[in-house]
Amino acid sequence: MRIALLGGTGDIGEGLALRWAHDTDHEVLIGSRDPEKARDSASEYLETIEARGAEANIKGFDNEMAADRADIVVLAVPPYHVGDTVDSVADKLDSDTVLVSPAVGMKGDEDGLHYHPPGTGSVTALVAQKAPDEVPVVGAFHNLAAAKLANLDADLDVDTLLVSDVDDAKTTVHQVAEEIDGLRALDAGPIANAAEVESVTPLVINIARYNDDMHDVGVQFN
Amino acid sequence: MRIALLGGTGDIGEGLALRWAHDTDHEVLIGSRDPEKARDSASEYLETIEARGAEANIKGFDNEMAADRADIVVLAVPPYHVGDTVDSVADKLDSDTVLVSPAVGMKGDEDGLHYHPPGTGSVTALVAQKAPDEVPVVGAFHNLAAAKLANLDADLDVDTLLVSDVDDAKTTVHQVAEEIDGLRALDAGPIANAAEVESVTPLVINIARYNDDMHDVGVQFN
Numbered sequence A, B: 001m002r003i004a005l006l007g008g009t010g011d012i013g014e015g016l017a018l019r020w021a022h023d024t025d026h027e028v029l030i031g032s033r034d035p036e037k038a039r040d041s042a043s044e045y046l047e048t049i050e051a052r053g054a055e056a057n058i059k060g061f062d063n064e065m066a067a068d069r070a071d072i073v074v075l076a077v078p079p080y081h082v083g084d085t086v087d088s089v090a091d092k093l094d095s096d097t098v099l100v101s102p103a104v105g106m107k108g109d110e111d112g113l114h115y116h117p118p119g120t121g122s123v124t125a126l127v128a129q130k131a132p133d134e135v136p137v138v139g140a141f142h143n144l145a146a147a148k149l150a151n152l153d154a155d156l157d158v159d160t161l162l163v164s165d166v167d168d169a170k171t172t173v174h175q176v177a178e179e180i181d182g183l184r185a186l187d188a189g190p191i192a193n194a195a196e197v198e199s200v201t202p203l204v205i206n207i208a209r210y211n212d213d214m215h216d217v218g219v220q221f222n
Helices: A011-023 A035-050 A063-069 A079-092 A123-130 A167-178 A191-198 A200-210 B011-023 B035-050 B063-069 B079-092 B123-130 B167-178 B191-198 B200-210
Strands: A002-006 A027-032 A058-062 A072-075 A098-101 A106-108 A113-115 A137-139 A158-164 A183-187 A219-221 B002-006 B027-032 B058-062 B072-075 B098-101 B106-108 B113-115 B137-139 B158-164 B183-187 B219-221
Touching (some): A002 A011, A002 A063, A011 A027, A011 A035, A027 A035, A035 A058, A058 A063, A063 A079, A072 A079, A072 A167, A079 A123, A098 A123, A098 A167, A106 A200, A113 A200, A113 B191, A123 A137, A123 A191, A137 A167, A137 A191, A167 A183, A183 B200, A200 B183, A200 B191, A200 B200, B002 B011, B002 B063, B011 B035, B027 B035, B035 B058, B058 B063, B063 B079, B072 B079, B072 B167, B079 B123, B098 B123, B098 B167, B113 B200, B123 B137, B123 B191, B137 B167, B158 B167, B158 B191, B167 B183, B191 B200
Parallel strands (some): A002 A027, A027 A058, A072 A098, A098 A137, A158 A183, A158 A219, B002 B027, B002 B072, B072 B098, B098 B137, B158 B183
Antiparallel strands (some): A106 A113, A137 A158, A219 B219, B106 B113, B137 B158
């Protein structure tokens, strides 16, 4: 499968790119508004993986071209760029492309980070609203610590939660999620349940801040 | 220590009562608006523990008397009774009593449960607002599956998250939480961070609903 990471030069994009490129045979397409930057990141990620004696298939493109070529398009961009990014690639998407939303709206104060969703109730719901009707949307990969994800020496041993209104698309993302070593995907229901999933992200960051021995905190359900 | 569970005849109250009575030497006071009901539940819990060949110290009282005698007062009542319950015991509380809030406001629809906090932003913040100024408030025990908690044969193996603006009180609750076998307490910061903690409760219930092999879902952070 071809997996595009729009904003794949950023931190969560880097982690997902490295994990999929290293742990699976999927083709990873790094997308950026600046194709030069995308190609640079793709080369860097490839070097990281080849330095471990492994092979990978990673290429860089502008966001539109990456989206056009991909079976799965992950919106690995900050929450305030999600809407614009969907608009910019909308005519490259169709019912065969799964659009994946990992972003979370947060705002911080002296106490910690707080969940701060857009008016749609969640970023995932915003993506579903913005995307062409026929494009299936899945919320996933919200609660992964970026630094741990991008460190191939670190055992993940965490869960990710999936929300979607389209079962086939959810199954597809479930599959590629679990192909990453140490990542388990759980079903959290339809997109209407996305807010409770997204709000775990500020929570794990707060836990890392307030517990001395915890860093890059992840979550597991049992 | 004396730990009162107001609403201790209900499901989360039962679980905490059984665990503290079984796993520790603390005196457990079951509170209810109806003292007769409280005494019945206390006898029941005691029988459950004695049937396992263990000893325990559990007694039933009306909520006011339970609160008056306790060092720690847990508001194990539904979210819509939390405000009234605090009012009803307010003059029995002082700076030496730690008031603990485990309740979570939720509303359900066909998709699942959704976090539905009061206007104060969280039930814990509501308790802090309602309680006399000198009474330290701690949010804790939100995300525990009641049926698993009340089943002494079940290994808990879960985390609970603490929020408070008073460090000493948080330390006290941390201690009695971790005296329950298989329960780890983590610090999630001040009460301003309570919403992200409370909203894990509808999430774990949604996960139990949408994953066939999961029941009484708990959470762990790593």
